[in-house]
Amino acid sequence: MKRFWCLFFMIWPVLALYVCWIAPSMGWWFPFTGPTGMKAASPLGERIDDLFYMILYITTATFVGTQIALGYVLFKGAAATDEGNTEKAWYSHGSHNLEVIWTIVPACVLLFIALYQMDVWAQYRVKDSFPSETKQGAIAEVTARQFEWRIRYPGLGPDGKPLPLMPEPQPTDLYTVNDLHAVVGKAVMIILETQDVQHSFFLPELRVKQDAVPGLDIPVWFKASKSGDYTLLCAELCGWGHYKMKARMVAETEDKYLEFLQNLTKSQNYDGVPETPAEGAPVASAAE
Amino acid sequence: MSTVDPAIVTTGGHGHADDHGHGHGHHGSFISTYVFSTDHKMIGKQFLITTLLMLMVGGALALGVRWQLAFRWEAMPIFGQLFPAQGGQIPPEFYTMLVTMHASVMIFLVIIPILAGAFGNFLIPLMIGADDMAFPILNMLSYWFMWPAIFCFGASFLSAGYGAAGGWTSYPLLSALPEAAPGSGTAQTWWLFGLTFVGFSSMMGSINYMTTIINMRAPGMTLFRMPLTIWAMFITAILQSFALPVLTAAGFMLVADRMLGTCFFIPSGIVVNDTDPTVGGGQPLLWQHLFWFYSHPAVYIMLLPAMGMVSDMLACMSRKPIFGYKPMVYSMAAIAGLGFIVWGHHMFTSGMNPALGMTFMVSTVMIALPSAVKVFNWIGTMWGGRLVFNTVMLNCIAFVSMFIVGGLSGIFMAAVPVDIYIHDTYFIVAHFHYVLFGATLFGCFAGIVFWFPKMYGRLMNEKLGKLHFFLTFIGFNGTFFPMHLLGVSGMPRRYADPYLHPYLEHLLPMNQFMTCCAILMGFSQFILLFNFFYSRQFGPKCGRNPWNANGLEWTAPSPPGHGNFESVPICHRGPYEYSDPKHSEDFWLQTDPPAKRGEGPATVAAH
Amino acid sequence: MRSKLVALVLCSGMLFVCGCGRTEPQFSYREGLSPRVQEYVRTTVDEKFGTPHKIRVWDKLPIQAHTALATVGEGSKDNSLVVDISGASRPIEPGTEVVWVGGTIMPRGSAPVTVEAFTKDKNLLSLVAAPPAAPKAGDKIVIGPGQTLTHGRLLYAEHCQHCHGVAGDGQGPTAPYLNVRPRDYRKGLFKFTSTKEGMKAHRSDLARVIEDGIPGTYMPSFKLLKPEESHAIIEYVLFLAMRGESEFQMNNLLASDYSDASVANRIKDGETQEKVIEEFVTRVKEGEIDEEVNQRNEKMIADWVSAQAEDAVIVPKEKRNASDEESIKRGRELYLSGNLNCVACHGESGLGDGVQTYSVTKNTDTGKDNVEPGLYDTWGNKLKPRNLRLGMYRGGRRPIDIYARIEAGIKGTPMPAFGAKLTEQQKWDIVNYVLELPHELRTPGTGVAPASPATKPAPVATTAH
Known part of the structure; x- marks a missing residue:
């Protein structure tokens, strides 16, 4: 029976490793339904994934090592009580050298892990290290509320380019709900706010997450590396409809993005009168 | 054959007769002996039985959560009876309540009191050779302050909204504005009062433990002759007495925000549920700082005593001295010390000063070090031992094995950039269940079997014990290991219906598998309860x-x-x-x- | 002791088993009628509309309950039909049932015929097996009978039910905690519509609310539902609204004679309980009540049908005039004028604090004074007139949305329709004023771009002004 238990304790780590091994092929790994598949959809996300894998390799090695040691110890300890084996257990209070080794070595590894991560963190969060593209200002104000994302874009100026985003709502502003658009391949910044309780802005495919804290306007930047629809959801418990905050982030080319803003302008100014002139003849008239 | 056969009454010379009714005798009435007892052993047992019952309550809530994740919006057994008109389909706020109250019950009414209250009370005087605690009445009060806490949590369930539903972390404003969610009304207030009472109870306990351990050791019991259990209890008590006042203060501030109209945590201009905008200049992040200043050390409060107990049991069942006694003590002290400067890692994504994120990352990563040292020492302890594979040992090995996973997965979260992604996903849920269930509860199961003879003079049934361990271990890993993968897949926590989001749809079968395992695990706890109460009456005397x-x-x-x-x-x-x-x-x-x-x-x- | 423990374990086991007893969702009913009459209402409504698990739709109801309706065309062979799809509400998937209307081709008890594949561009519907009799050109068929509604019910249960209730009565378990109560569909009334005064809602109005949510309330946006999903929900909501209104009408019809209160009064006046019931039973037998009920149902159906018609939607006769200072000024004058009296509710500054908010008002149903001062909607909920300075527009922020509010009012609320009182340009003036209000008091120098309309850049790509 004791050998059964030794085996029992050895089978589960093997099983665990096996499950982790097949996980990517079974779809139990990073989200894969986005435009980039299982790969992170932003350069920063890729770096985060790299760090994840680095830690994964280190911890897997540790896991395997300790479990093998545990298994060895168990089998040996089980054999020690076999019939006729009357020898006493090894009388040892420990080893100073071993203690020093297994303190210093993990300490170095851990410190390495910590220091190695700083760069990515700084780029993600420290405003001085934000990509220069974001210095032009935010593209939209994303306001989380129970239970949806309300987004305010600055309107288009007379030159057809988006106006700067003002802290206060402007008559020219454009609004959408649960539908954030951004230009692909360009670092864009949004201002994250909440109207009520705490929410969290989570783009799983881009590995971006930032809480929206009541009373704070938080800048968040991201850069989608491929155009397409990405998931946007809430990651901080915000009440009963927490799971309902389903939205999308659409990464698209600059032209498409402007077209989207133009369409938004059009539909937001829709006055219900059927248009008599032929469609598709946009008149950029300032003669109002 | 093993050297220790629990079925054989050992230690020759002691008959059964002199184990009972000696010298001092029990002269008190029923009430003073069994109810308002000042005897640390009785208080310990009271704590133990109370927490075991609460464990079942918390488990039932967890099964509700699991049911919803596997069979979303289908009639939920038992809990569904509350919603007959809906055909047993629970509303989402009920789900958030289940999540919140499962965590609250498990943390505040099970893990903390079972470790410090049950084992701490029972073991400290016995292990240091004292005749009782330093302050027996305070000790009694610490148990009886649990009941107002249980009452308050119970009242929270019965209040409108079915119970507090702001998560066990109760982040404002969800918890500060009564209109913010169904569970944020009276239910949240009751919850806060419950928390405060648990705090009182723990505080009384810690003062008592510290005093007892410092002053009442038997002759010759120097500090470094103390069993590691006592060291762990001592360090836990210190942690608790330093960290707890912060939480209690924060709790009162939140109550004041809710009831007296203060604005510690409420910024101005917030509109919730179409109410008038709030006035005030509070800061919700303050709560997070205060809460985690307690609750991160609390994680170690929920772990250290189990570590100590497992060290004792491992040494005994390996028939070997503990490997590296002093490093074990120092590493516990290091965990406690570092435990105070890592709280910020819960807030990496919350909008804290990013520079602080870096310092918290370093301290958090470094706290893995003493834990690693402890794991190596446990393996060293078993190395070359004559292992006894009884229920106690199996649970202890499970503790070590599970703690390795829980510890290693912690490194992922400590690294801020990775944490950006896995924060508030199921990876976190997997991590803390591996630590709190995989480690602490398996340690407690071992401890119950190990010290049961001392509590009741009888042995627990080995076969049932092993069966319980076997089923629990399988159920546990089947439930919680896949959570790592769910986390990597980006499944957020506290979602009543994650499959609403297309990128999570394919995880439903996995969740159903996990729920089956959870049900297996939940029901196998009845074996423990049965074994406990059965053996208490009919187990072989020892x-x-x-x-x-x-x-x-x-x-x-x-x-x-x-x-x-x-x-x-x-x-x-x-x-x-x-x-x-x-x-x-x-x-x-x-x-x-x-x-x-x-x-x-x-x-x-x-x- | 042993036996006690075993019993304890058994008992707890039993408890769990009992806990697994399933219940079914149920439609709720308005109460208040005397029990026998209540029973009659219940059975009649159930008979007509079924239960959540067994929905009944009659052909007359303007609901697209099926996946598609089609007519068999020329050139159809046994199991390959050329069809003319007339009302498709969702994609036709393999395995969908096909039913012949009329029943000569499919005798009772024959195995159902299912779709194997549908080629959209050729309008070719191939079936798994040929129907018992050869199909003829001109046969009417139903593809996926009731499927849209069934799908809608499931989606409704998942997304809507916990607030709006199983029967759409706005009394789900979450509802009591929500300020601005979830809509009770059973009056057949929806607030924010694009239809003319007094008309019911158009499908597109429900669609817009589902897509964009209602800002300032707990109705969230369900933007990312698939089109067929949101369609299925709309049809199911329409079904609930019609079912609910039918019941509501019946209650209204019977309340004057048979509500608990009137029965009590009649007994006081010398009649006996038995006699009242007897009278009711005779009336039912004579068919008098059924006839009246049917008439009311007909009207309700006609109302819904007419609201879906093209001419039901409000179309401004003139284009919106430019939002310049003059127009805004005129809008403000109209807003303040005694003729329209907007200020009575919305207040002089547009803060939603007019005198009506603290005056005693009359209940629209009973005509009695409300207990608490303030404004109420038809459902009896207290209302706050919109604070127009927040820039939050529940029914949408497009000029047409606000135009429709002014033209036709907000249905079920004290917001009246001003359509007849104003000229087109005046309506647009008010729209311009309302849209300007949130920005009116912006002072320059606060880091905010000046919002005066003169410097406002023209919207790009709006066609032909």
């Missing part, structure tokens, strides 16, 4: 020292009478002198005088 262990508690009768020891025990050596070649037996009681080599411990205990 002598003073059924496990051939060294600690002082094993020289007292089973169960010890009032005052514990017949005479003041004198401690001659450390608690881990197993298999000393200089000694004829493979254990050497701490009370054996060194001169009388080769004699059995029985004669010594009776001096």
